[in-house]
Amino acid sequence: MEKVSLAFHGKLNILDNKAGTAIDKKAIDSMAEEYMSIMSTNFESAFLVCQLAYPLLKVSGAGSIVNISSIFGKLF
Known part of the structure; x- marks a missing residue:
């Protein structure tokens, strides 16, 4: 955020969040670590x-x- 502040003179007009990930398996087959990784990301x-x-x-x-999210979560 320090670089952003310098680049935009200490102001930010918009923040666009759109990172995401998924694991291609049913929730019942997922491990706790996989769930935590998805939630973290x-x-x-x-x-x-x-x-x-x-x-x-x-x-x-x-x-x-x-x-921004996606429809991908509805596939499982």
């Missing part, structure tokens, strides 16, 4: 980036956060 990373970006978004006076 798909939820926790977006949450933490939002926390880090918040000060820059607030300073801009009109910051927006866009979280």
Whole structure:
């Protein structure tokens, strides 16, 4: 976020979250570690980036956060 702050003069107008992953197996066949990895990538990373970006978004006076997901989760 330090590099972002320098590049955009301490302000950020938009944060676009769209990282995600999935495991191609039924939930009943998944291990706890696989679930934790998915949650870390798909939820926790977006949450933490939002926390880090918040000060820059607030300073801009009109910051927006866009979280993008996919239909992929409906396939299983």
